Amino acid sequence: MEWRTERPGVTTVTDVFPGLPKTSGQPRNPGANSTPNGHEQVVFCSDERSGLYAIIAIYSTALGPALGGTRFYPYESESAALADVLNLSRAMAYKNAMAGLDLGGGKAVIIGDPSRDKSEALLRAYGRFVQSLGGRYYTACDVGTYSEDMDIVARESRYVTGRTPAHGGAGDSSILTAYGVYQGMRAAADHTWGATSLSGRRVGVEGVGKVGHRLVGHLIEDGAEVVVCDVDERAIERLRALYPQVEVVDDQAALTASDIDVYAPCALGGALDDDTVARLRAKVVCGGANNQLAHAGVEKQLADRGILYAPDYVVNSGGVIQVSDEIEGFDMDRARSKASQIFDITRRIFTIAAEEDVPPAVAADRLAERRMSEVGRLRGIWLSN
Numbered sequence: 146m147e148w149r150t151e152r153p154g155v156t157t158v159t160d161v162f163p164g165l166p167k168t169s170g171q172p173r174n175p176g177a178n179s180t181p182n183g184h185e186q187v188v189f190c191s192d193e194r195s196g197l198y199a200i201i202a203i204y205s206t207a208l209g210p211a212l213g214g215t216r217f218y219p220y221e222s223e224s225a226a227l228a229d230v231l232n233l234s235r236a237m238a239y240k241n242a243m244a245g246l247d248l249g250g251g252k253a254v255i256i257g258d259p260s261r262d263k264s265e266a267l268l269r270a271y272g273r274f275v276q277s278l279g280g281r282y283y284t285a286c287d288v289g290t291y292s293e294d295m296d297i298v299a300r301e302s303r304y305v306t307g308r309t310p311a312h313g314g315a316g317d318s319s320i321l322t323a324y325g326v327y328q329g330m331r332a333a334a335d336h337t338w339g340a341t342s343l344s345g346r347r348v349g350v351e352g353v354g355k356v357g358h359r360l361v362g363h364l365i366e367d368g369a370e371v372v373v374c375d376v377d378e379r380a381i382e383r384l385r386a387l388y389p390q391v392e393v394v395d396d397q398a399a400l401t402a403s404d405i406d407v408y409a410p411c412a413l414g415g416a417l418d419d420d421t422v423a424r425l426r427a428k429v430v431c432g433g434a435n436n437q438l439a440h441a442g443v444e445k446q447l448a449d450r451g452i453l454y455a456p457d458y459v460v461n462s463g464g465v466i467q468v469s470d471e472i473e474g475f476d477m478d479r480a481r482s483k484a485s486q487i488f489d490i491t492r493r494i495f496t497i498a499a500e501e502d503v504p505p506a507v508a509a510d511r512l513a514e515r516r517m518s519e520v521g522r523l524r525g526i527w528l529s530n
């Protein structure tokens with residue numbers, strides 16, 4: 146499961162359904178009325194005929210309509226799905242705020258096995274629920290959903306991004322996700338070694354799927370040495386066909402114990418746990434995966450060991466920058482130029498973290514909360530039509 150984040154402020158099922166055993170979490174939603182548990186709105190969507198069972202969570206619309214992808218996943222239970230969507234929608238609010246977008250945070254999950262349960266009828270039923278929210282929530286791709294699926298959802302709803310280029314969409318968001326991670330890594334290199342190039346540095350990339358393999362491309366072009374691991378042999382073969390010079394190690398433990406300068410988690414969440422931090426030899430952590438910190442306090446452990454952590458939702462915001470550009474009418478040059486700013490934003494976070502003597506993850510949360518609260522207040526001023 147990917148929903149093991151337990152950072153402060155992370156929502157648990159029990160916050161919404163108090164009868165369930167409590168695990169962790171304190172709500173906070175600086176820009177919105179806090180119900181339930183910091184979320185503005187949580188919608189359960191059921192369509193028996195198509196077999197759709199989905200949950201749409203809107204954490205905040207303080208900065209604008211909530212944008213976040215649709216995860217199609219065979220959750221073990223409804224409560225696991227709910228916990229995941231609440232955590233993910235909150236993270237989207239922070240990501241969109243830090244990316245400087247006029248967008249709030251939301252997310253959706255469809256409960257089921259995408260390889261078995263996905264159908265046109267189900268996706269269209271889902272699209273009708275998205276449409277019913279009247280633009281308060283824009284959807285996009287996530288684990289288990291693809292641009293082609295968004296084309297189908299868009300047949301029932303205007304509030305869809307991440308469609309195929311053939312339908313005016315931004316297509317595969319991993320292009321600018323990887324580009325943004327690379328920009329964040331340049332900022333981290335500058336902060337650590339006083340040079341924005343990764344040339345001559347040894348970078349360990351965990352997971353060489355859509356984001357990871359593109360990140361490897363940027364690194365090699367910049368002159369870095371790259372070492373990778375992936376649980377899927379086909380992903381390694383695809384990468385090796387493109388970049389035969391890349392070194393491959395067995396697994397994440399071997400990668401993080403090896404002599405690397407930068408560790409780039411680009412697989413699933415929770416990569417940074419106590420064991421990984423203890424053995425990590427890298428000076429910088431900067432990767433594309435969501436929810437990299439396995440539990441609260443890991444950000445401090447990293448800081449105590451002198452390892453610079455580039456906050457995940459800051460450096461992986463290139464994808465949301467790419468798909469959100471569709472709302473204006475997609476233009477790759479404009480989206481890429483916005484994603485370039487991840488370099489400056491990451492650098493600013495490192496500076497604030499040093500000035501305020503807090504880990505970068507805390508500095509990023511503070512900045513995001515400030516923007517949500519300040520702009521949220523501004524948007525509270527009623528404008529006549």
Ligand SMILES: NC(=O)c1ccc[n+]([C@@H]2O[C@H](COP(=O)([O-])OP(=O)(O)OC[C@H]3O[C@@H](n4cnc5c(N)ncnc54)[C@H](O)[C@@H]3O)[C@@H](O)[C@H]2O)c1
Nearest residue numbers: 318319322352354355356375376377380412433434435464
């Ligand atoms: N695609 C995007 O635009 C985007 C945007 C923001 C964040 N992310 C996050 O980036 C991460 C990667 O996304 P993606 O789109 O590249 O997914 P993907 O499924 O294409 O790639 C993930 C890769 O990680 C590998 N992997 C899984 N478990 C592993 C393990 N234990 N050790 C090593 N490798 C492992 C998989 O085999 C796969 O090749 C995810 O956490 C995702 O949520 C993606």
